[in-house]
Amino acid sequence: xxxxLEVQQLSRDFGGVRAVNQVDFDVRQGxxxxxxxxxxxxxxxxxxxxxxVIPPSAGEIRFDGKPMAKxxxxxxxxxxxxxxxxxxxxxxxxxxxxNVMVGMHTRTRSSLLACGMNLGSSRREEQEMRERAQIxxxxxxxxxxxxxxxxxxPYGKLxxxxxxxxxxxxxxxxxxxxxxAGLNHTETAEMSRMxxxxxxxxxxxxxVEHDMDMIMTxxxxxxxxxxxxxxxxxxxREIQExxxxxxxxxxx
Ligand code: ADP
Ligand code: MG
Numbered sequence: 001x002x003x004x005l006e007v008q009q010l011s012r013d014f015g016g017v018r019a020v021n022q023v024d025f026d027v028r029q030g031x032x033x034x035x036x037x038x039x040x041x042x043x044x045x046x047x048x049x050x051x052x053v054i055p056p057s058a059g060e061i062r063f064d065g066k067p068m069a070k071x072x073x074x075x076x077x078x079x080x081x082x083x084x085x086x087x088x089x090x091x092x093x094x095x096x097x098x099n100v101m102v103g104m105h106t107r108t109r110s111s112l113l114a115c116g117m118n119l120g121s122s123r124r125e126e127q128e129m130r131e132r133a134q135i136x137x138x139x140x141x142x143x144x145x146x147x148x149x150x151x152x153x154p155y156g157k158l159x160x161x162x163x164x165x166x167x168x169x170x171x172x173x174x175x176x177x178x179x180x181a182g183l184n185h186t187e188t189a190e191m192s193r194m195x196x197x198x199x200x201x202x203x204x205x206x207x208v209e210h211d212m213d214m215i216m217t218x219x220x221x222x223x224x225x226x227x228x229x230x231x232x233x234x235x236x237r238e239i240q241e242x243x244x245x246x247x248x249x250x251x252x
Contacts, residue, residue, distance in 0.1 A: 004029045004173055004204050005050065010059035012045050019045045021228035022059065027173060032195060032205045034215045036239075037225035038249050043208040044086055046225070047175050050206065051083045052076045063173070077103075080172035084162045084179055086208075092151030096142060096161055099150050100133040103165035129168075136164040140194060156187045163194065173204050180211045192218050212250070216240065224249065 003026035012020040020042040027033045035043050048054045050061060052073035061068045063081060071079065082103065091099055137146055140160040145153060150161065159179060166174055176195075180188045192214050195205055199218075209215055215222065215236065222239040224232040226248040232239060239245055 002029050003027065004064060005206070006060075006062040007046075007050065008060045008062075010046065010049060010061065011057050012042070012049060012054070013057045019228055020049070020056075020225075023223075023225065023228075023230050025223045025230065025233065027204050027206050028220075029172075030199060030202055030204055031220040032199050032207055032218050034207045034209060034219035034222045035225065036209070036215060036222060036249065037231075040227075041225040042228040043225055044177055047083065047177050047206070047208060051081060051175050077169045077171070080170075081175065082166040082169050082171040082173075083175035084166050084177060086177040086181070088155075088158050088162065090150045090158050090161065092149065094150055095147050096137065096150055096153065097130070097133055097146045099161055100137060100165045100168055101129055103168045104129040104133065132168050133164070136167050137161075139167070139197075140164045141190065156183050159183060159187075160191070160194075163191075167198065167203075171203055173206065174198065175206045177208045178210065179207070180209055180214055188214055 005027040007023060007025050010020055010023045011018065023042075023046065025033070035046060037043055045054070049056050052068065052071060055069075063079065076082070091102070134146065137143060140163055142157060142160055142164065145157060150158065153161065159182070163176075163179065180191055183191065188211055195207070195218055199205060207215070207219065219236055222234060222236060223230055224239060224242075224245050231248060232242045232245045234242065240250065
């Protein structure tokens with residue numbers, strides 16, 4: 001299978017500390033690749049580099065064969081890479097629909113500006129965005145909450161709202177940083193089902209998550225980080241049986 005994302009010898013230093021150390025991995029088209037490891041292993045730092053939030057100290061990231069080093073962060077969504085964050089990034093005094101439409105603007109901002117003089121097509125585009133946002137909110141089970149203020153939603157629903165926001169831009173690669181953190185068992189199962197549906201529709205997922213039930217159920221492959229370095233890579237079964245992974249992470 002073709003690699004959609006290629007990460008080679010990726011490193012990142014903060015001051016004198018090496019947070020990510022010469023990490024290699026690929027995300028293939030249409031797969032869920034899980035990135036796991038103990039707290040402080042460097043998982044979020046990897047996602048921050050892959051999503052253009054921070055530059056690597058060394059190494060290379062290619063998306064669809066294209067080197068990403070010179071691509072500015074605001075162009076990532078348009079190229080097909082979107083993400084959610086470990087901590088919620090929501091606008092409490094905006095509606096759920098408006099929160100999700102923020103994700104569309106990152107993709108269509110230039111076309112919105114371009115047709116700013118033409119009210120008709122601008123309205124049509126606005127309408128299309130609204131419909132796409134509605135469709136994704138229905139997908140994630142928030143049809144009833146579309147007009148509610150985000151600040152009035154419980155935590156689990158805000159997590160779902162953020163996934164809808166990342167999906168409206170129509171990404172080819174979705175990056176998720178601990179999407180199930182703080183969710184109960186039912187919510188986590190529902191979220192797993194949704195990720196499988198997203199994969200089935202052709203979007204690849206790079207998933208950072210501590211919930212091992214979720215990882216072992218939905219991941220096609222797993223990469224394990226420890227202290228910034230990759231210590232293992234394989235299928236869920238291989239990773240579960242790997243002595244080095246058990247010692248570093250799965251043991252307790
Ligand atoms: P994980 O997501 O696996 O828990 P992180 O990528 O958040 O790990 O962090 C990896 C290491 O890098 C940790 O030691 C963390 O303290 C450090 N780190 C992360 N971000 C920064 C930053 N902005 N400045 C300084 N150190 C950081
Ligand atoms: Mg993290």
